[in-house]
Amino acid sequence: MLRISEAISDNPWRMKRAIFFIFWSFLTLLIVTIPDATGSATATPTTAETPTAAITAIDPLTGTPERRITFGGNSGYQPFEWEDQGMPLGFNIDLAKAVSKAGDIPAEFKLGNWAEILEAFEQGEVDVLAMYVSDERARLFRFSTPFYVVNHAIYGAPTQLPIPQPVDFTGQRVAVETRSYAHEELLAKKFNVELVLTDSTEGALNAVLLGEADYAILTESVAENLIADSELPLESLSPPFWPRNYAFAVQFERKDLYAWLEGALSQTIASDQYQAVYEKWESEIRPGRDSYIQVPFYVGYTALAAIALTVIFFLTSWTLRLRVISKSFDLGTAMERADRSENNAQHIADYETETGLCRPHYFAEMVDKTLKQKPASCELMIFKLVHLSEVRGTLGQAYSSELIKHITMLLKDQITGPSCYFGRGIFAVFSDPSEIELFFESLSTKQIEAMPYAQYVAGSACFPEHGSACGVLLDHADAALSMAVYRNKHRLVYDSSMDPSTTDQAVVTAFRTHSLKGMYAVFQPQIDIKTGQLIGAEALVRWQHPTLGALTPDEFVPLVEKLGYISQITKLMLNEAIRVSALLRKQNRPLVTSVNVSVHDLADPNFFETIKSAVEHFKGEFCDLKLELTETSFSSEIGHISDTLVRLNELGIKVSIDDFGTGYSSLAYLSAFPIQELKIDRAFVTGMVEHEKNCNIIRATLVLADHLKLKTVAEGVEDEKTLTLLDELGCSVAQGYFISKPLPEAEFLKFIDNYLA
Known part of the structure; x- marks a missing residue:
């Protein structure tokens, strides 16, 4: 005792804090124990101060309403409060019963999930509700003297990396209980996380187990009990943080109820009933490991009440005085540790751990x-x-x-x-x-x-x-x-x-939200140069944007390809090409329709199934589809792409290299992939009659194709001279404005009717 006293006297700050708590308890006890008119001490408020409790029953003998205090609680918040076969149990429940007994008004309990009970409390269906104290809640409710301090922690699978603080959650899916303190705090601090809201602590843990969330932020004691009882493969991935006072709350306007509650709670603490309740539940409400904060307030309050009684009734008891100082010192130390913990948590939240620079x-x-x-x-x-x-x-x-x-x-x-x-x-x-x-x-x-x-x-x-x-x-x-x-x-x-282009921003927004309204396919016919027979068409994308108007492919395709959204266009064009091809086959005039695809599309593990599902859905034939492989980039997944193309070939789908000669990967494609056709770019075809160099490039390409036994298609055929020269050089197929411009579906079908007539 002497050593503790010396420790306090050596630290003036601690001495001041201890004296403050002694003085506070003395005043509290005086309020609680002021004699009434008969000269006896009582902690029960006068009739005028009796709280307006909920009327829950009518006395069968007198016919008068019975007063009850309705305490609310979370039905799945073990060990603080929960429901077992209709019976309310837990630390908060037993403490509420003790307070009710001290205040001489019977208690009843209403439990449910937290969001429902909080709403019932706000609507006046519940009189008193135990909850964490926060600045935001203190503006809405009156809080009693705190009776416990509770931590939060981050939970996840043991294989995940530790997370020091919620600020390190950037981009993660985080499960929290709806309207819980953690939910409110994450919203208030605007952490960059995706919230997964659940109706209970158990629900949040299950969300992590089922992969619906990456982590969960939960009350430490409750989560630890659930994990231990259910043997869940989860664990705490953080030190305890957000230490919060736990107290009873009442509606702000109910001053009489608040006065009754505070007096009854003070009497419960002073009479050692709190200590009895705490000792009953201590092994469960304290987590099964060391914590920064988890010190019950009764340690201080019981001691302070004892010193107040000593001052009033046993002024000469020096031993008890030293015991009170010791307990007050313990409480001051606990609060100091809480302050340090909060300061440390705030520093981690504000400064990056690797560099020490601001977040x-x-x-x-x-x-x-x-x-x-x-x-x-x-x-x-x-x-x-x-x-x-x-x-x-x-x-x-x-x-x-x-x-x-x-x-x-x-x-x-x-x-x-x-x-x-x-x-x-x-x-x-x-x-x-x-x-x-x-x-x-x-x-x-x-x-x-x-x-x-x-x-x-x-x-x-x-x-x-x-x-x-x-x-x-x-x-x-x-x-x-x-x-x-x-x-x-x-x-x-x-x-x-x-500043970024407004057009580019609108395009990116549309693809990010999958809002491709106004995007459609047009079809450009292809003919056999020798026979003049219509043998195919290429499906090309067009976009009548709702606000930007008509956009050419050059205005949006390079951008979305760079940002990784090109697969959305590819899927739309595949569906349109397969649908139209199936329609033509049903009309007994089958036509091969080509669709541009990139190596990134082919690298998608679901690409094969996407095509197969579309063909089956529209009841088409695989041989009516051709894939034109664009040369904008090359992929490292050569083996997977080659396997996909081989499987598609086996179904009857042909593969062509689009714009051959303009991309750096042309010869690499020929070497790595099963190719059946080369498509000569319009840049060479358009000027081949006037420019001998262009003509020689096309001649060399045709010789290469002949040696490799590949079919050739020339695009950009604008006049008859070009078509004749291509025929002389040995090109197989032609496509261009001389034959037809790209046509919307209705016009394309009409073109076929006229061409075949």
């Missing part, structure tokens, strides 16, 4: 705070370490990490404003333009000797010329960075010409 959300906060002070001029620069993946692959992860640390050290040494690390070698800084200029010079030249394989590219935006908020400056700096990469420049400052 993006905190960087934005600091920049906006500076901008509100209206500085004369500032610059926001985003710079990127070029070829980081190649550096990592060539020189190793250790070198890559050292490179990031080297940049971080330069930032901390030379930049006074906030700095941010976005990951993947991308940094942002905000400071005085001259300071940023000197920093980038040293980064690019003088300091490069420390890390000789580092190359940088940057984009900047200036305040106030380019924006007055961090979000705007970031967007403009990012646009400048993208343009610097595109133009192969070391660094560019934003100007309005760098």
Whole structure:
């Protein structure tokens, strides 16, 4: 005891905190134990202060309403509160019963899932509800003295990497209980996560087990009990965080109920009933491992109540006084640890762990705070370490990490404003333009000797010329960075010409949301040059955009192919080609229809099944479909693509190389894939009559095709002279405006009728 007393006296702050709690308990006990008119002490409010409780029953003898206090609870929140065969159980339930008994008003319980019970509480169907205390809830409800402190933790499969804090969840699917504190906190902090809402803690754990969510944020005690009882293959992937006070809440306007509740709870704590309830449930409400915070408040309150009684009734008891100081010291220590835990959690939330630089959300906060002070001029620069993946692959992860640390050290040494690390070698800084200029010079030249394989590219935006908020400056700096990469420049400052095209934005939005309204197929006929017979057609995409009007393929196909959305066009064209081919076959005039596909389409493991399903759906024939392989890029999945094409060949589908000779991969395709046809690009065909070089290129292509036993198609045939020359050179098939322009379906079918007549 003496050692504890000395420890407190050596720390004035702890002494002040201990004295504060002693004084608080003394006042509380005085309020609870003030004698009534008869001279006896009571904790029950006067008749005027008796709470307006819910009327739940009529006394059969007197016919008068019976007063009840309805306590709400979560039916699946073991060990705090749950329902077993209609019986409410748990720590909160037993504490509510003790409070009810101390306040001399019977209690009843209404349990359900948390969202339902919270709504019932808000609508007045429930009088008292135990919940976490938060600033937002404190604006809506009155809270009693806290009676426990509860942590949260992150849960997932044991194979997943630890997650220190929710801020590290970026892009993940996170399961939470609907309207829980975790749900409210994730929304308030605007973490970049996909929320998976469930009706219970068990539901959130099951969402992770079923793969519907990557992680779950849950109350530690409840989740640990469920995982242990059900032997779930899940575990905590974080230290405890978000320590919150647990207290009873009542509606803000019900002052009489609040006065009754606070008095009854104080009497429960002072009479050691709280300690009895806590000791009954201690083994379950404390998680099965060490925690930063999980200290029951009764440790302090019981001791403080004891010292108050000692002051009133046993002023000479020095031993009890030392015991109270000791307990108060324990409570102060627990609160100090809670403060440290919250500060640590906040630091982890605001600063990136690898570099110690600001996380993006905190960087934005600091920049906006500076901008509100209206500085004369500032610059926001985003710079990127070029070829980081190649550096990592060539020189190793250790070198890559050292490179990031080297940049971080330069930032901390030379930049006074906030700095941010976005990951993947991308940094942002905000400071005085001259300071940023000197920093980038040293980064690019003088300091490069420390890390000789580092190359940088940057984009900047200036305040106030380019924006007055961090979000705007970031967007403009990012646009400048993208343009610097595109133009192969070391660094560019934003100007309005760098803004993305509104047409491109509308196109990307349409493909991202699968809103391809107005997109359709046109068909350009192909004829056999020797016989003049109509033998096929190519399906080509057109788009009558709802707001942009008619768009040519050149305006959207290269963009969506670059962004990886081309498969949506391919699927639409395949369906249209197969549908029209099936229609023509039913009319006894079969025609092979060609569709452009990319190597990325063929690399899709579902591509074969997509074609097979479409043919079966439209009741078509595989031999009526031809795939024209475009040469815009080459894939590393040669084996898989070749296998897919072989399987399609076996079904009767032919494969052609489109625009042969214009792409770098022509000969590679001939070597790697089962090809039956070469399609000569219009760039050579259009000028072949006037230009001997074009004619010689086509002649050489036809010789190559003849040696490889491949069929040839010339596109871009605009006149009869070109068609005649192609015939003389030995080309098989022609396509172009001399035969027909691309036609919508109805006109194409009419063209066939006229051609065959």
